[in-house]
Amino acid sequence: MKKKNKRFARLDARRFGPWAVVTGASSGIGREAAHQVAANGLNLVLVARRGEVLARLGEELARHYGIVFRVIEADLSQPGAEDVLIAGTADIDVGLFFSCAGTGQPGAFLAFNSEQLREIVQLNGLSHLLLTHHFSQRFARRGRGGTLLVSALGADSGIPFHAVPAASKGLVNTLGRSLHSELKRSGVGISVLIVTPTDTPLVTKMGLDGAAMPMKPMPVEQCVREALEGLSRNKMIIMPGLVFRIMNRIMPHGLVRAMTADMMRKSTTFVS
Template identity: 30%
Template sequence: MSFSDVLATIGGLTVAFYLLKLSWTCCCGLREYFLSKLWQVNLRRYGQWAVVTGATSGIGKAYACELARRGLNVALVSRSAKKLQEVAREIEKQYGRKTRTIQVDFTEGHSIYPAIAEQLQGLEIGILVNNVGMVYSDCFTYFLDVPDAGQKITQLIYCNILSVPQMTRLILPGMVERKTGLIINISSEAGIRPQPLLSLYCATKIFVTYFSQCLHAEYKSMGITVQCVAPFIVSTKMTNMKVNSFVKSAPEFAHDALNTVGHSNYTSGCLSHALQDMALAILLPDWIRMSSFLIIKLANQAKRIKSERRVCKENLKIKLK
């Protein structure tokens, strides 16, 4: 066999490998985002109650309402007592499910978890949604330019990282005892493809991703499913984005993402975000995303937006006077 024949064989095998990989990806995507609409897992099989952190707005509220719509009672955990009561009343009135509200601030660290454990006693918790999270008040900021950086770093780590294993530690033992349970951890696309100027936020989200994948491997033989959900942009107060072809509303996203339970242990949550993930991988390689030019451009744009918002607020105050 000549050298050219060897190269041709290697080339053919490489093409065949990538075609096989593409076919497998398409089959998984078909099951995850299309067949899942027809073949939905009955979430009540995990237990009577679901616990959702960060449940008063955005993705957390959407998950809480969708879980209630699918027949579960919901324990809502967040920091605003007023908003907790509003969401609880909405769920009870619209879906006829029981609720329990737990007011805590996840930025306060370890001290809050004994109180949460006490208020969850006696509940058959089948589903835990670790959703609570926060980002810098000023998006796209150089690390040293984060306002009150020392405090913000601690709060971000307590909220985005510590909350996930601590809530899991509280609820997982009961699931293991019953040999069934579902833990949904909300990560982010930013945890898969890190974005400079969001350094700490991205780092917290990759923790959620790795923790979820390892936890699933450890406990799947005991009947526990751990799903990591890594969305693109969802229209929430955190993102401040309007719904469009690329940005999902929180209720629509939660509906689609819950359909993927039982079909995928790692998901973008919906077809639109999965396609965006593929496109980003092809069109925006790491060397471009990490380039100084793009970083400076994003930083300048963020500063411009911040300045415009400040001017608008000042003008509004003048008009009110």
């Protein structure tokens, strides 16, 4: 039974089921993705650092939608953590990989130490690459399935005072674009979700409240719905929100970087 007053994407259970893996499922886009995938009757593997939060979410989804769930507690910012996920899904038939794990970490580039840089790149970039490689191999063998890679607006053009997360998400953008055609002949879909300003906990973490942002963030339900609908159509790039798509086309990247730099400079506490 779907939740009232909610519009969820419709997924082909044969193509993307019977199991789906959602990383970063404890909050924000990942949590909403778990709801919308479960509403289509797909069983779920929920992945994040907070196992107890995932267990409560899984129980809620099982009650609402009658699905089976599995919790994998893993910190994908640490090298080798992807192996825990790979081993924990070896015995089930996965057809959808929603690669949502990631973080935003505003601050001046020179304020970070090398260990912080490695963790951000591991979580936001390398973990997506390694897990996409694994699940794409599995999807190719079964002749169907799809991956949705979560990236960010501005990752290709640069985000001042958010340089490292932007750079690592730029890896995700290029990976998805490169694989979109390469994997199509194997029956494997892959799409990149360019997250436009969305009402998630990340907005607060970034210090971007309603007053700081030029436009009101879109509901997370809309972001995920458009993402899953785009994956179903095997779109290469998915950018939710018509207004954001128009602005992205008409505004020069240099102007966007200047505006973003001013906004991020005011919002971050890392700048002296």
